[in-house]
Amino acid sequence: MGSYILRRLGYMAVTLLIVTILGYIIIELPPGSYVESEVERLRAQGGNLTQGQIDALYRRYGLDKPEYVRFWLWISAFVRGDFGQAFAYNLPVSQIIFDRLGLTLAFSLSSLVFSWVVAIAAGVYSATHRYTLPDYVIAVLQFIGLAVPNFLLALVLMVFAQNVFHMQVAGLFSSQYVDAPWSIAKVLDLLNHLWIPIIVIGASNTAWLSRVMRANLLDVLNMQYVQTARAKGLTENVVVWKHAFRNAIHPLIMVLGSSLPGIISGETIVAIVLNLPTTGPIYFNALIQKDMYLAGAFLVFLAIALLIGNLGADILLAWVDPRIRYE
Amino acid sequence: MSDKPGPKAPEQDIVLRVNDLHTYFYTDLGISRALNGVSFDIPVGKVMGVVGESGCGKSVTALSIMRLLPKSSKIIKGDITYFRRPQHNGSAGASDQIKQKSENGQQGFWIDENAGKVQEIRLNDLDPMGPEMRHIRGAELAMIFQEPMTSLNPVYTIGDQISETIMLHQRVNKAEGLRRAIDILEKVGMSNPKLIVGNYPHQLSGGMRQRAMIAMGLSCHPAVLFADEPTTALDVTTEAQILDLMRDLQAQFGTTIVFITHNLGVVAQMCDSVSVMYLGRIIEQTSVDEIFYNPKHPYTSALLNSIPHIGSRSKERLQPIRGVVPDPYSKIVGCPFHPRCNAFMPGKCDKAMPAQTVISPGHNVRCFLYSDEVEE
Numbered sequence: 114m115g116s117y118i119l120r121r122l123g124y125m126a127v128t129l130l131i132v133t134i135l136g137y138i139i140i141e142l143p144p145g146s147y148v149e150s151e152v153e154r155l156r157a158q159g160g161n162l163t164q165g166q167i168d169a170l171y172r173r174y175g176l177d178k179p180e181y182v183r184f185w186l187w188i189s190a191f192v193r194g195d196f197g198q199a200f201a202y203n204l205p206v207s208q209i210i211f212d213r214l215g216l217t218l219a220f221s222l223s224s225l226v227f228s229w230v231v232a233i234a235a236g237v238y239s240a241t242h243r244y245t246l247p248d249y250v251i252a253v254l255q256f257i258g259l260a261v262p263n264f265l266l267a268l269v270l271m272v273f274a275q276n277v278f279h280m281q282v283a284g285l286f287s288s289q290y291v292d293a294p295w296s297i298a299k300v301l302d303l304l305n306h307l308w309i310p311i312i313v314i315g316a317s318n319t320a321w322l323s324r325v326m327r328a329n330l331l332d333v334l335n336m337q338y339v340q341t342a343r344a345k346g347l348t349e350n351v352v353v354w355k356h357a358f359r360n361a362i363h364p365l366i367m368v369l370g371s372s373l374p375g376i377i378s379g380e381t382i383v384a385i386v387l388n389l390p391t392t393g394p395i396y397f398n399a400l401i402q403k404d405m406y407l408a409g410a411f412l413v414f415l416a417i418a419l420l421i422g423n424l425g426a427d428i429l430l431a432w433v434d435p436r437i438r439y440e
Numbered sequence: 441m442s443d444k445p446g447p448k449a450p451e452q453d454i455v456l457r458v459n460d461l462h463t464y465f466y467t468d469l470g471i472s473r474a475l476n477g478v479s480f481d482i483p484v485g486k487v488m489g490v491v492g493e494s495g496c497g498k499s500v501t502a503l504s505i506m507r508l509l510p511k512s513s514k515i516i517k518g519d520i521t522y523f524r525r526p527q528h529n530g531s532a533g534a535s536d537q538i539k540q541k542s543e544n545g546q547q548g549f550w551i552d553e554n555a556g557k558v559q560e561i562r563l564n565d566l567d568p569m570g571p572e573m574r575h576i577r578g579a580e581l582a583m584i585f586q587e588p589m590t591s592l593n594p595v596y597t598i599g600d601q602i603s604e605t606i607m608l609h610q611r612v613n614k615a616e617g618l619r620r621a622i623d624i625l626e627k628v629g630m631s632n633p634k635l636i637v638g639n640y641p642h643q644l645s646g647g648m649r650q651r652a653m654i655a656m657g658l659s660c661h662p663a664v665l666f667a668d669e670p671t672t673a674l675d676v677t678t679e680a681q682i683l684d685l686m687r688d689l690q691a692q693f694g695t696t697i698v699f700i701t702h703n704l705g706v707v708a709q710m711c712d713s714v715s716v717m718y719l720g721r722i723i724e725q726t727s728v729d730e731i732f733y734n735p736k737h738p739y740t741s742a743l744l745n746s747i748p749h750i751g752s753r754s755k756e757r758l759q760p761i762r763g764v765v766p767d768p769y770s771k772i773v774g775c776p777f778h779p780r781c782n783a784f785m786p787g788k789c790d791k792a793m794p795a796q797t798v799i800s801p802g803h804n805v806r807c808f809l810y811s812d813e814v815e816e
Contacts, residue, residue, distance in 0.1 A: 337590040346573075346605070436642050
């Protein structure tokens with residue numbers, strides 16, 4: 114197992130290099146650069162730039178060198194922990210990302226935990242109570258959760274919260290707390306704002322995960338070894354949770370691996386709709402504005418998260434199911 | 441001569457009595473009448489064979505007794521009585537806990553004054569997943585299944601799975617449970633049991649897995665072991681080894697075994713008595729010698745004629761039973777075997793169900809050839 118993990122880490126480094134090159138090319142593909150849009154902006158404001166000033170701008174942003182040189186400069190600095198400068202913010206990329214990463218993580222992790230706890234509970238319940246009324250109710254909710262797009266659900270919930278609870282729902286804090294130092298009141302205010310995005314983002318995830326959970330558990334509950342467990346005289350809870358559940362969890366673990374990037378980026382569209390100060394909207398704007406060092410840093414982080422998530426999922430799977438051995 | 445089979449043997453010698461058991465399955469296709477009045481006594485320390493074609497209700501009988509039927513099915517009539525002997529009454533720890541419960545006024549049959557006596561427990565009155573039934577299941581009534589490949593949980597070691605039963609019923613800690621698991625694995629002829637307890641099921645062969653299942657079944661020294669076609673999925677060499685093993689263990693522990701099979705050769709090798717089932721009823725019940733040398737029911741004779749014998753005259757053809765087993769959704773008037781029977785008597789067999797009639801001591805049969813008795 115140890116050598117397997119080492120080998121996987123090696124593959125991950127190679128994959129990461131390829132991802133960064135491809136990502137860099139894709140970011141560079143659209144014509145124009147940040148300087149051009151900046152020049153456009155200045156001209157629109159009535160400024161008249163000379164060619165010398167434009168060249169100076171190119172030099173200032175490091176955009177005067179050939180692409181492969183810029184890639185090398187960027188990636189070698191990246192490895193040293195210098196992610197470059199975000200043009201639009203005129204701030205280091207690291208500062209922009211880390212400013213928002215804490216809240217993004219808190220928010221993504223809580224929605225992840227929410228959807229997993231609810232999905233597993235609902236999936237196990239409806240599998241063990243198949244064709245009963247609660248199972249049908251859960252199924253209807255699942256289909257709604259799957260069918261309604263996240264952003265629409267966000268809008269509906271916002272209207273609902275505003276009109277019924279008279280809550281200010283956009284953002285993660287009420288206006289008086291946004292710049293206030295951390296306090297218990299601020300945490301409570303955060304929790305108060307957190308539930309809508311958690312439900313919105315959790316809804317489709319939860320619905321899908323619990324469908325998978327139900328289907329898998331139904332299969333496993335028909336297995337002979339579940340009957341063997343009952344024949345031992347175990348309680349139904351032990352039969353379901355110890356003997357059946359562990360054999361039904363595989364697809365959920367795989368999904369967990371690939372949902373790790375989502376923890377960093379957050380749900381971009383929902384974050385824009387709900388005006389959440391997470392990293393998602395920043396990434397989105399960086400791509401639009403060709404703020405390439407910011408976008409590139411995000412891309413690398415997402416790729417790293419995905420690779421780590423998949424490795425983690427594979428290790429977790431081997432632990433859950435001894436038949437899976439990577440040699 | 442008594443018409444009713446059953447309560448002739450004194451109760452001291454009986455461990456399990458099934459009387460007029462009806463189990464139905466409720467499916468989308470309709471009601472499947474899996475058992476239509478099964479009655480038998482299982483004497484202590486004997487091996488009873490249950491034979492019949494697929495779908496005749498052999499497994500459902502065992503699952504009904506174990507109360508392991510799926511949710512779509514129900515025991516709609518009949519009694520299952522388990523005669524508990526003191527030596528089988530679980531562990532001291534477990535029964536203490538239950539006794540405390542009985543002081544609160546419930547579960548009267550756990551009351552201590554029964555200690556030393558044979559207790560009668562009506563299994564069909566118990567909640568299938570309730571504490572009383574769980575206390576019995578695995579400890580006093582154990583079951584091993586047909587498919588050793590799928591009967592063991594793939595994600596736990598053999599040691600974990602066997603010691604789980606032991607820890608549950610004998611209230612011992614993990615280390616002691618594992619020690620006893622190694623003990624029992626050694627008894628079922630597993631070489632190197634200390635290594636095997638750390639293995640996962642996929643690391644063992646089919647025969648070894650079935651040995652592990654047998655070890656699990658016997659780990660709490662049950663009063664009755666139901667073996668549901670335990671060798672069907674194995675190759676013949678392994679089958680012979682497992683049958684040898686089960687016979688040895690039966691002699692050693694004196695465990696009562698209910699051996700469910702469709703293989704009459706296995707019956708001849710293993711069993712003391714045989715019940716032949718057809719479409720949810722027992723149609724003939726007798727000793728193993730009588731079945732082979734003096735079969736009475738036309739179905740039993742037909743079954744025997746349809747198996748090859750070593751040394752029989754080479755030109756003799758095997759005689760298959762014509763037709764197929766009718767589907768259990770339809771209700772057949774009269775004897776369920778009459779559409780396929782060579783001795784079919786029109787106007788009689790297709791009008792009424794023959795009763796289970798004793799034709800000689802220890803031999804009863806359901807057929808109008810031997811008695812005009814009709815089941816009411």
